[in-house]
Each structure stands twice: as C-alpha cells, then as structure tokens.
Amino acid sequence: MSRRVHQVVVSASAGDAVTNEALAMRSALRTLGAVGECEIFARYHEPALAGEVVPLDEYARRSPPTAAAGEDVLVVHASIGEPAVAEFLAGRPERIVVVYHNISPSESFRPYDPAFADLLDGGRRELAELRPRVAMALADSAFNAADLESMGYHDVRVSPLVVDAAALTRIEPDPGTAHHLAEVVEGPVLLHVGQLLPHKRPDLLVQAYHVLTTYLEPEVRLVLVGPGRLPRYRAAVQHYVHELSLPGAWLAGPVSDAALAAFYRRADVFVTASGHEGFCVPVLEAMAFGVPVVARACGAIPETAGDAALLLPPGDDPVLLAEALATLLDDADLRASLAARGRERLDDFDPARSAAVFLGHVAELV
Amino acid sequence: MADDAARDVDLDEVIARMQARVAERRRSGAYPEGLESDLEEHFRRIVAHRASPDFTDVRARIAALDGRSRFGLDRIPATSQRPGGQALHAAVAKVVARQTAGVLDQVQEYADGVRDVLVGIVAALEDPEGHVHADLVGQLDAVLERLTAAERRAVAAEAALAALAGRVEAMEAAVPPAP
Numbered sequence: 001m002s003r004r005v006h007q008v009v010v011s012a013s014a015g016d017a018v019t020n021e022a023l024a025m026r027s028a029l030r031t032l033g034a035v036g037e038c039e040i041f042a043r044y045h046e047p048a049l050a051g052e053v054v055p056l057d058e059y060a061r062r063s064p065p066t067a068a069a070g071e072d073v074l075v076v077h078a079s080i081g082e083p084a085v086a087e088f089l090a091g092r093p094e095r096i097v098v099v100y101h102n103i104s105p106s107e108s109f110r111p112y113d114p115a116f117a118d119l120l121d122g123g124r125r126e127l128a129e130l131r132p133r134v135a136m137a138l139a140d141s142a143f144n145a146a147d148l149e150s151m152g153y154h155d156v157r158v159s160p161l162v163v164d165a166a167a168l169t170r171i172e173p174d175p176g177t178a179h180h181l182a183e184v185v186e187g188p189v190l191l192h193v194g195q196l197l198p199h200k201r202p203d204l205l206v207q208a209y210h211v212l213t214t215y216l217e218p219e220v221r222l223v224l225v226g227p228g229r230l231p232r233y234r235a236a237v238q239h240y241v242h243e244l245s246l247p248g249a250w251l252a253g254p255v256s257d258a259a260l261a262a263f264y265r266r267a268d269v270f271v272t273a274s275g276h277e278g279f280c281v282p283v284l285e286a287m288a289f290g291v292p293v294v295a296r297a298c299g300a301i302p303e304t305a306g307d308a309a310l311l312l313p314p315g316d317d318p319v320l321l322a323e324a325l326a327t328l329l330d331d332a333d334l335r336a337s338l339a340a341r342g343r344e345r346l347d348d349f350d351p352a353r354s355a356a357v358f359l360g361h362v363a364e365l366v
Numbered sequence: 367m368a369d370d371a372a373r374d375v376d377l378d379e380v381i382a383r384m385q386a387r388v389a390e391r392r393r394s395g396a397y398p399e400g401l402e403s404d405l406e407e408h409f410r411r412i413v414a415h416r417a418s419p420d421f422t423d424v425r426a427r428i429a430a431l432d433g434r435s436r437f438g439l440d441r442i443p444a445t446s447q448r449p450g451g452q453a454l455h456a457a458v459a460k461v462v463a464r465q466t467a468g469v470l471d472q473v474q475e476y477a478d479g480v481r482d483v484l485v486g487i488v489a490a491l492e493d494p495e496g497h498v499h500a501d502l503v504g505q506l507d508a509v510l511e512r513l514t515a516a517e518r519r520a521v522a523a524e525a526a527l528a529a530l531a532g533r534v535e536a537m538e539a540a541v542p543p544a545p
Contacts, residue, residue: 111413203409207402207405207406207409210405211397211401211405214515215391215396215397231422236409236412236413239412239504240408240409240412243408243412243504243507243508243511244405244408244511245511307377310377310380310381311377311381312381313381316402316406317402318402318405319388319392319397319401319402320384320385320388323384323387323388324381324384327380327383327384333375334375334380337374337375
C-alpha cells in the first residue's frame with residue numbers, strides 16, 4: 001500500500017533555496033513506488049507558485065484523514081518560526097520528518113526588526129517542542145546537524161541539499177543586464193549573491209571593498225545581488241556605501257534568474273563575508289560558472305566549498321579580505337586553480353545523488 | 367590550467383602570504399592605524415542615527431484599508447428572518463435610497479481624505495533625509511571621512527619619506543670610501 005508523503009514549508013517563493021529543495025524533493029518522491037500522493041503545502045506562498053504549492057489551510061480537504069494516516073509521512077522544512085504551522089503539526093497524526101535548513105541567530109536581526117527576531121527565536125522553540133513527535137531528523141550540512149542536536153535532537157542525519165547549482169548556467173542570460181555589464185560596467189567585477197541581511201555581513205564586505213579600492217585596486221566594481229528583506233538594514237548599508245564614496249559599489253537588489261546568470265557570467269570573483277550560513281548555495285552556483293570564490297570560514301561554508309575556495313579565518317578582518325581580493329584579481333593562475341577546483345567540487349553535490357540519499361532516508365519510513 | 371596543476375596551489379600558503387603582506391603594510395603605515403575600527407564605528411553611527419524606520423507594515427495596512435473603503439448601497443443587506451421582512455427592508459431602502467446615497471457619498475469622501483492623509487504622513491516619515499538633523503549628522507560624517515583620508519595621506523607620505531631616507535642611507539653605505 002502506498003503512503004502519502006507531503007511536505008510543509010512556512011513560505012514558498014520563487015528562487016528561494018528551501019522552496020527549490022522542496023520542489024526537487026517532490027520530483028524525487030514521485031519516482032518512489034511506495035509513495036502515493038505527495039504535495040507541497042505552504043502557510044504563505046507567492047501567487048506565481050500557486051500551481052506548485054497548496055495553501056496549508058487546504059490540507060484537511062486535499063488530504064482527508066484515513067485509518068492509516070499514522071503511517072503517512074510529513075516532511076517539514078524548518079528555517080523560521082510560524083505559530084500556525086506549529087499548531088498544525090501538533091494536531092497531525094502523520095510521522096514527521098524534519099529537514100533542518102538552519103534558523104539564523106536572532107541577535108543580529110533584533111536591532112533592525114525585533115518582530116522578525118522573535119520569529120527566529122520562536123522557530124527554535126517550536127522545533128524543540130516538536131522533537132518528541134519527530135520520526136527522523138535530517139539536516140543539509142553537518143553544521144546544521146550540530147545546531148539541531150543543540151536543540152535536543154539525536155541521531156540527526158546529514159542529507160545534502162538537493163539543488164541543481166548548475167541550472168543557472170543553462171539559462172539564457174538576460175540580454176539587457178548582459179549588455180549593461182559588458183558595455184557600461186568597466187574593470188573587474190566582484191559579485192556577492194545573497195539576501196542583504198545582517199548575519200551575511202554585507203557591511204564587512206563594503207568595508208573590505210573600501211580598503212581594496214582605496215589602497216590596492218581602485219578600478220574594481222562590487223555588485224551585491226539579492227533582496228533586502230529588512231528595509232532598515234538595507235538603508236543602513238546603502239547609506240554606508242554612499243558616505244564612504246564608493247560609486248563602484250552597486251546594490252542591485254533582487255533579480256530574475258536570467259539576470260543572475262548574466263551577473264555570474266560577468267563576475268571575476270565571487271565573494272561573501274557571511275558569518276553564518278547553513279549551506280550557501282551561491283558558492284556552488286559561482287563554481288558552476290567557473291568563478292573563483294573567496295569567503296570566510298564561517299558556518300557551513302567550509303563544508304560546502306571544500307578546498308575549492310579561498311577560505312579566510314572567520315574573524316572580522318576587512319583588510320585581509322581586501323588583500324585576498326587583490327591577490328586573486330592579480331593572479332590568473334590562482335583564479336584558474338580555484339575555478340578548476342570549483343568544477344570538481346560541484347560533482348560532490350550532484351542533485352541526482354543528493355536526491356537518492358534523501359529517498360534512502362524516506363524509504364525507511366514508507 | 368590542468369586539474370593536477372590546480373591542485374599544486376597550496377591555498378594555506380597563499381593565505382599565509384597574504385597575512386604576511388597585510389602585516390608588512392601595517393608596519394609600513396600603508397594601512398593607517400585604526401582603519402578597521404574607524405570603518406566599524408562609521409557603520410555603527412549610521413545604524414544608530416540614520417537608518418530609516420520600517421513602514422512596510424503600515425503601508426500594508428493602508429493597502430488593506432483600500433479594499434474595505436468602498437461604500438455603496440449594494441453592501442447594505444436587506445435580508446430578514448421574519449416573514450415578509452426582506453420585502454419590507456427592500457421597500458424602505460428604495461424609499462430612502464437618495465438620502466442613504468448622500469450619506470454614503472459624504473462618508474466616502476471623508477474616508478478617501480483620511481487615506482490620503484495617512485499616505486502623506488507615511489511618505490513624510492519615510493524620508494529621514496529631509497530631516498535637518500539627519501543631514502547635519504551625514505555632513506559631519508562626510509567631513510570626518512575627509513579628515514581621516516587626509517590623515518592617512520600624511521601617514522603614507524611619512525612612511526614613503528622614511529623608506530626613501532632608508533634607501534639613500536643604504537646607497538651611501540654602499541658607495542666605496544674615497545681612496
């Protein structure tokens with residue numbers, strides 16, 4: 001008899017790493033003979049994803065209770081708190097599989113958005129309270145597994161993120177963006193991709209860029225691509241760039257996949273100063289484009305990048321980061337070496353293999 | 367570059383070389399003392415004094431208000447639990463329709479005005495740059511930045527002079543003594 005294996009996410013949005021993984025997992029689950037129905041339910045979702053995900057409050061109608069409901073499985077993606085989801089899970093008879101993507105530390109968010117910081121703290125509490133109901137706990141990195149174990153979980157298994165990091169390389173770059181980057185943007189380009197959030201430390205990156213252009217390499221551009229979900233923090237970073245007189249720094253905001261492909265193609269170096277990452281997909285995307293990566297050895301970044309990135313000590317040192325960027329821009333052999341290593345590293349995150357690992361875990365329950 | 371050659375690069379050694387170069391530049395004064403703390407302090411000042419408050423939630427509430435602020439006769443129910451009540455309500459509504467419409471028009475006009483005022487207040491509050499004190503703080507920071515840059519130039523010139531003097535001394539020492 002086939003089992004229902006549904007997934008639950010708090011929020012589904014296009015391009016979001018958790019949403020992408022849920023979609024990839026659904027495709028994988030549909031290949032498993034023992035799995036019957038499998039849908040993605042979301043508390044919130046972008047209208048564009050209406051055909052892919054189902055509102056959580058339709059769960060009871062779409063998946064009516066059966067006598068064997070206790071044998072079915074709910075895969076819960078944990079990355080933030082949401083009381084409505086916690087309440088929903090508390091009343092479900094299905095066996096629960098937690099996939100932990102990391103809940104960012106709240107302290108760096110509190111000065112900018114106390115309500116969001118509370119949601120993050122709430123997420124940790126909800127996850128700890130859910131523990132007795134969890135049949136299996138998965139984490140997409142050893143760093144995340146350790147974090148989940150710190151919340152009282154045992155036997156957390158590492159199941160690599162099911163992500164096709166090379167997918168962007170197959171997309172036709174947005175012609176307008178590509179033209180702008182080719183014709184208007186002069187000199188080497190440093191690219192950062194990620195949400196403009198305090199724990200990702202774009203402020204430290206701006207400091208390093210200031211040191212780089214003031215003392216080492218004046219003709220370099222810095223592009224920060226990604227949404228700024230905390231308007232107050234985004235405004236602070238924008239002010240900082242303005243007041244340090246850095247016209248070569250560009251906060252590009254959220255962009256389409258096609259535009260992102262254009263940015264990666266134009267980039268000379270990918271850089272992140274992030275101090276906390278549960279996985280860091282953009283590192284792999286940069287590797288897929290053959291762009292050398294510079295980062296700080298923080299969170300799960302060393303696990304994701306392996307020996308294919310220039311990993312600096314985790315301390316806040318904008319001068320060393322600037323020096324690393326100057327070195328890399330100046331040394332074609334080093335860039336080529338990192339690009340070659342990146343391509344090798346990407347093989348370790350083959351989406352089919354990661355999906356097989358995930359299915360192996362789920363198969364134990366169905 | 368072949369993959370084997372790619373592996374030949376020792377990244378630990380590359381980082382050690384960079385760290386040594388940073389230390390050397392610090393020693394020579396190429397990186398002025400207090401550079402990082404100055405930059406960090408500047409960002410802290412911005413966060414503390416000049417970041418704009420977030421009005422996303424207020425804007426969302428105003429947008430939600432838009433959906434509820436259309437007044438009309440069609441939204442006044444005429445249903446009734448009593449026999450013949452619905453017909454009675456419909457008849458009364460028809461009799462006083464003109465007066466009701468007049469009242470609704472006035473309420474609508476007032477609601478639209480209140481909404482416009484709210485939008486205007488949010489727009490004004492969202493623009494801290496228009497506030498004279500924020501401007502002053504910004505200008506002060508700009509002056510401080512220029513001052514710091516000028517000081518750095520002086521330090522760099524001093525370091526360059528010291529290096530030049532050292533080289534002259536070395537050249538003098540290398541000149542063989544006159545016979």
